Amino acid sequence: MVDINKYLESQLALANQRENKASKKDNVSQKSKSAAENISKKQARSLNKSSHKDSYKASKQCEKFCTEKPSTSNNVGSDEDCEYLPSDEDETADLPLVATSRTKQNVKRIIDDGDIDSYNDRIRNWRDGITAASSGKFEGDNLSADIKYILDGNKNPEEKHELQNGLCIPNFIWKQLYKFQRTGVKWLWELHQVDAGGLLGDEMGLGKTIQIIAFLSGLANSDIGSWGGLGPSIIVAPATVIYQWVSHFHYWCPHLRVAVLHHTGSHAGNHNQLIRDLHGSHGIVLITYAGVVKYSKDLMSRKWHYIILDEGHKIRNPDTQVSKLIKQFQTPHKLIATGCPMQNSLQELWSLFDFMRPGLLGTYAAFMEHFAQPITQGGYANATEFQEATALEIAKALKSLITPYMLRRTKAEVQDNINLPEKNEQVLFCALTQEQRDLYMGYLMSGTVRSILDKDNKYGEPVRARMLVALMTLRKMCNHPDLYLYEAQDDIESIDEEKFGHWKRSGKMTVVNSLLKIWQKQGHRTLIFSQSRAMLCVLEQYLLNQGFKYLKMDGSVGVGQRQSLIKTFNDNSEYLVFLATTRVGGLGVNLTGADRVIIYDPDWNPATDDQAKERAWRIGQQRSVTVYRLLSAGTIEEKIYQRQIFKHFLSNKILVDPNQKNVLTTSTLQGLFTLEEPNCDGDTETASLFKHTKVNIDSAKAKKDHMQLKKDLSTQKKKVAAMKRMAKEISNRISRNAKKEPEVDPREEYKKKRDLMLNPPEVVLPEINLVDDNITEVPFENVLSEIDIVNMHVKKDYEEKLLKEVLKKREEEEEGEIVDDEDQTEKFDNKSSDINNIDGVEPITKNPEHIQNSRRDPKVDKHKNPRKRKHSKSESVSEAEVENLVAIKKVKKKKHQKEKDKDGKKQGDDDYVLSKLFAKSSVKSALHHDEVVGLAEKEKRHRMKEEATKRAKDAVRAIKFSSK
């Protein structure tokens, strides 16, 4: 007989063994398991409490755990900083004026014209300023564009530039505009004349604000139309940039009254009174998107001339209250300004056009069926050939439908005008720490995740809500284990404050730590963006501990103070870091004081991250910019990045090139809830998908470059020290002599300088505008793109021939360059093997195309600068005819070489930083972001096309000229 007790005991022992084996196999600690259990219970409770129908509420409930951390207790919760939520939820908060103590320092507020007395004071000061500037006595600091115009030696600030059909733009603005911005103003004027709405979609940082202000100022200065110029208008903008508009208006168009309809505005009293006053004086109401919801009834009770939506993609979701309300405004003119007209899906484009050109894209249902669906379908990598062909044709049709009402220029297209410094953008795949890995795995095995992946859904809860919560939890772990553990903890007392948020416990923070330390030494200033306020607090604590001086901007900083905070950072180089949430600090603002950007965590919406990084790389930036997007390797963050790439592809297909090819397939639900191990090459999924874009580092060369740079710096330092000594000696001598010589009156000095400014020695100024507005008749549809004009007039085969010629010429030039650089290439080849010997770094195969690209410097292409070309007569003469020409070429070549060397060093700087990170194994691999989203390739093609087009234009001109 079998002893039942013995049998049971043996079974129990076996079961225990199995369990132990299993737990050994899943490699997850007890701490991780209990944290996952705890959090699963808590999340289930919070889901039960919230409405199951509303997944958004559920995810917010979860988010609360994070924002309730002790270190953030002084912060006010705000929808602006919705942590980790898909970004279709927008900033809608009407925030009270609260600022952390650190942000209060040195911050001077910008005052709008809501209060009539302060408006009158400002106008009086401005008029006094004009008088003072005209008589050479201006000493104030309230500089406006017209005063600067006088100080620059121009006598009459009333001079105007007249466009066709009578729009008069003050010269002090017109002369400041870049050529492409002038085209933008003309385009706005064309739209105005045909009563059409439009979308100014220039890439971020190209001065959409200034183009709109120049145009409005033109209207205000011209007696035209039923309003006799500019009528009362509304500008809707995100809270963070509302005061940026005020300061831009005060600078460029000082006489206009612009008032902020928001509780931070200077107007005290009834808002209806303010609306009435502004309406009566043809002023401008500046209002936030949340403000439109609040005051829509009062605003809509009057007729307005213009309604302009800055960052108009805020109405991309047609179902939100704000979109619906804004579309009810019946103004004759409607404009949208946004650098990201399409972010996630085609429905967004429909929504924007539904505001400014209702009916153009049909009804929502028809658009989705006939346009959106086939284009999206044809975009997947597994689409059939027919689906692809259909998508291409429909995308082309859609592009040509919207083109007349949308003007979009990229930075690459206008680089010759604006001369932006280099930008290097990379995606760094950071290793998780052991603790993060353990927690991640533990949570993947928890009940919450199991219930999501359960096909039968026997748990009965809405999957979307649970999924959002689970994804947010994983993202917290990727950022820092404590964001998760704090939430999982039952007992807050047990939290070890010493260790809480320590940088060594997070892979990405380890990378940040290394980056900041190197950059501090190199004299760079950094913007750090995170989706999450809790993460910002962890980062803030780190910065405090390390003694880095920083400023921080999130939803808790009052709307009225944000602009001043930004100015403080830009003006004071003592602040090394600017911390901001992506939603608050990433939209519309100018943060050119920094030249390094870290995007700490990716957003589902690529435009949110793109917006953030563009804060530094924009007009006004003097230094080359490096952007690092941090991703935790193998985690949910990689999947988010892959979604970003797909969305990029979709918007490029409509806005840029319908022929764009996709590389990604649809991802599965299971795929989101995995932790991928690197493959045999050490790459995770994304890195191996985009292997061709991998960053190649010659660590030995990087080190050498770095040492050289250091040496240069120390030589420079020595030179500076010697110069200082000399300066001291000279100043001693001067002070000895000073007793003998009469003192120079500083007023006399100033007078002399002013006289020189007012009557400068005669210089022949280069003519900037190639086309005279008064004599050129440019039909409306053609103002959109000069390239299109030529394309329409020039035969296709002729174009192809030109293209071939250009390509041939390029090849020849490149060959020349390659021969020049052969020695260097050899060195590169020999040393590139060094990096393969570093621990934790996978072997890197050199991509010859990448090396070639990095050698090519578009800035030095002599055909690129139309201004120079116009005045360089020597170019039309052969070298043999003009002796000096060779010398000019040589000089140019030297300059070319110098610029190349400089860029090489900049690149070396970045390579050095990366090689350090690789050496520490904190970064697994790195990709070139621009190449991943296909932009680099596109830019290359664009430049080629541009060159061919320019030639075609010249040819057309030559033919016209010859027939005269």
Ligand SMILES: Nc1ncnc2c1ncn2[C@@H]1O[C@H](COP(=O)(O)OP(=O)(O)OP(=O)(O)O)[C@@H](O)[C@H]1O
């Ligand atoms: N012609 C110009 N002269 C001087 N500064 C300019 C000019 N054009 C633009 N800028 C400056 O460039 C910066 C970017 O301009 P602006 O904020 O208008 O860009 P944007 O296209 O609206 O960007 P975003 O899409 O990010 O809001 C500003 O600091 C602006 O003052």
